[in-house]
Amino acid sequence: MTTTAETAPVPVGPGLSMFDPIFVGIDEFGQHVNITLAYRNLLAGGEPGGGKSGLLNTIAAHAALSVDSRLVLLDGKLVELGQWEDCADAFIGPDITAALDVLKRLQLVMNNRYAWLRAHGRRKLTAADGLSVITVLVDEIAFYSATVGTKQEQEEFVALLRDLVARGRAAGIPVVAATQRPSFDIIPTSLRDLFGYRAAFRCTTPNSSNIVLGHGWAEQGYTATDIQPTNQGAAYLIAEGGVPRRIKVAYLTDAQIAGIADYAAWTRRPRRLPTLVPDLTRVDFGMAA
Amino acid sequence: MSKSSPRRPFGGKSNGTITVIEAKVHRSSARNARLAFILTAVIAGLLAAVVAASSIHPILALFVGALIGVPLGGLAWVLVRIWPVLRVLWWWTPEIGITTLVGAGWVQLANHTTTPVTLLVVALVVGVPAAIPATRRAVLAWAWCLVVRHRLRVCFAQFIIANQSGSLPLILWARPTPVGERVWVYLRPGLSLADLEGRLDRIAVACHASTALIERASDGNAAYLRFDIKRREVLTAQVGSPLVDVIDPGTPVTDRPTPAVPTALDLPDVDVPTVTLPAQKKPATSANGSKPAASTSPDTDDVSDWI
Numbered sequence: 389m390t391t392t393a394e395t396a397p398v399p400v401g402p403g404l405s406m407f408d409p410i411f412v413g414i415d416e417f418g419q420h421v422n423i424t425l426a427y428r429n430l431l432a433g434g435e436p437g438g439g440k441s442g443l444l445n446t447i448a449a450h451a452a453l454s455v456d457s458r459l460v461l462l463d464g465k466l467v468e469l470g471q472w473e474d475c476a477d478a479f480i481g482p483d484i485t486a487a488l489d490v491l492k493r494l495q496l497v498m499n500n501r502y503a504w505l506r507a508h509g510r511r512k513l514t515a516a517d518g519l520s521v522i523t524v525l526v527d528e529i530a531f532y533s534a535t536v537g538t539k540q541e542q543e544e545f546v547a548l549l550r551d552l553v554a555r556g557r558a559a560g561i562p563v564v565a566a567t568q569r570p571s572f573d574i575i576p577t578s579l580r581d582l583f584g585y586r587a588a589f590r591c592t593t594p595n596s597s598n599i600v601l602g603h604g605w606a607e608q609g610y611t612a613t614d615i616q617p618t619n620q621g622a623a624y625l626i627a628e629g630g631v632p633r634r635i636k637v638a639y640l641t642d643a644q645i646a647g648i649a650d651y652a653a654w655t656r657r658p659r660r661l662p663t664l665v666p667d668l669t670r671v672d673f674g675m676a677a
Numbered sequence: 678m679s680k681s682s683p684r685r686p687f688g689g690k691s692n693g694t695i696t697v698i699e700a701k702v703h704r705s706s707a708r709n710a711r712l713a714f715i716l717t718a719v720i721a722g723l724l725a726a727v728v729a730a731s732s733i734h735p736i737l738a739l740f741v742g743a744l745i746g747v748p749l750g751g752l753a754w755v756l757v758r759i760w761p762v763l764r765v766l767w768w769w770t771p772e773i774g775i776t777t778l779v780g781a782g783w784v785q786l787a788n789h790t791t792t793p794v795t796l797l798v799v800a801l802v803v804g805v806p807a808a809i810p811a812t813r814r815a816v817l818a819w820a821w822c823l824v825v826r827h828r829l830r831v832c833f834a835q836f837i838i839a840n841q842s843g844s845l846p847l848i849l850w851a852r853p854t855p856v857g858e859r860v861w862v863y864l865r866p867g868l869s870l871a872d873l874e875g876r877l878d879r880i881a882v883a884c885h886a887s888t889a890l891i892e893r894a895s896d897g898n899a900a901y902l903r904f905d906i907k908r909r910e911v912l913t914a915q916v917g918s919p920l921v922d923v924i925d926p927g928t929p930v931t932d933r934p935t936p937a938v939p940t941a942l943d944l945p946d947v948d949v950p951t952v953t954l955p956a957q958k959k960p961a962t963s964a965n966g967s968k969p970a971a972s973t974s975p976d977t978d979d980v981s982d983w984i
Contacts, residue, residue: 404923413916416856449920474931609877609890622912631892636912644921651924653931
């Protein structure tokens, strides 16, 4: 093992937890908007440039700095979540085969965790269990479910993701997915409706807003069409309250993301993984299979 | 006056449709007042007579009851007759109160000080809040609250038909919010949240606002609503994340292996599909036998390439 010339000792992490409320922005009253993601799934939608990646990066930053957290990132564009690659346990680019692999691994973990919970006579994971919350962030879900791969692979991706969204809640595997317009031809309604939390960034039509937030909200006055195109990061969020709240999502610049990602990577693993065990993920997968 | 299909009072078999045509019964103010007079007089008179009968002769007690009941009935009659005026006074109570206070203050000030001092005090009282942005905004916001309550009442009176007696919802407290105003309203029978949600755009227009939202203000009472009138966009500034402050600024940059930098970054650099696509057409057409001469003259342009 090579000893690296580190001038500063490795710091203790900030001690955040995925069971803590995650700061996502402020509301119209200037109050902080916090969501607890450990037992929830979040779907973000809206037109390009609306601020979806800002929300994903804010959540990824919290997850990266959390002690009990693992990150699984699926990013068809590579750049939205690419800066978190060093903190993530899996970072999947535009490769549906790799995406299917990682989803199958997650499914296996989920099954094992449920078996573990059953063995202990419990119904859901808690912060006291010491198990990590595996946050699955999917940017551009449409890329995997409707663009790349064969029809069969796309269907398998949707089926695996639906299973994660449906069953992952109590096993500590929350899914945060973003796409521009989650209509039925992009992701099945059966998958879309499973997401409990919704964030609608600017939409061009009330119907698009309804698709993200849920049917009927536009008629009640909650439509993301009234967000100005120049107001990036403004969104309607349905979370704990059950009623859409107008929020402004916190924004991290590239430099800030790089800083947090470096810090998180430093606290998580002072030396890069490949220098210790090359291709650790594949080894794990081989053993599990 | 009401008219309906043949009556089937206790859930008898109906043919599916029941037409109920209710003529609008406008109870006039006079009729209401008469009713109030009779009811109050009779009830108060009887009660008084019963109480009085315990100490005096019942016939005398009846006279006593009449003496007490009739004036009380008269009071009720007067109240009902002037109720529209009382109602308007009640609606404008804040304005009347503020105007009275300001007027009284002005008179007292003018009576007790010289003119320059009076003007100086007025200039300070008006000028200082107007000059300080925070107080100016607060005063304006509360003024809008007064305006919005009246505008909402206009909505209910003009285009949201509530019920036959024309009773208006109770417009309760209003307070400023960063985006506009929030008003609590208690609905009277005849209206519901769903009725109002169909008229949000018109409510916004009537309140000189951008949008209006209505939510239930109570889980247990559907009549108790909260109106959010929005006239300003406040979420325009960029919001930072507190996570930036928890990290150590002296974090060493992670040594990432340099990824392979792709080259073909412009359209002319990527030329494979644009060349192969027309080439794939030829065998397909010749296979069908529609263009047998295409392969024999390779130098000439094939028309199908350009279609």
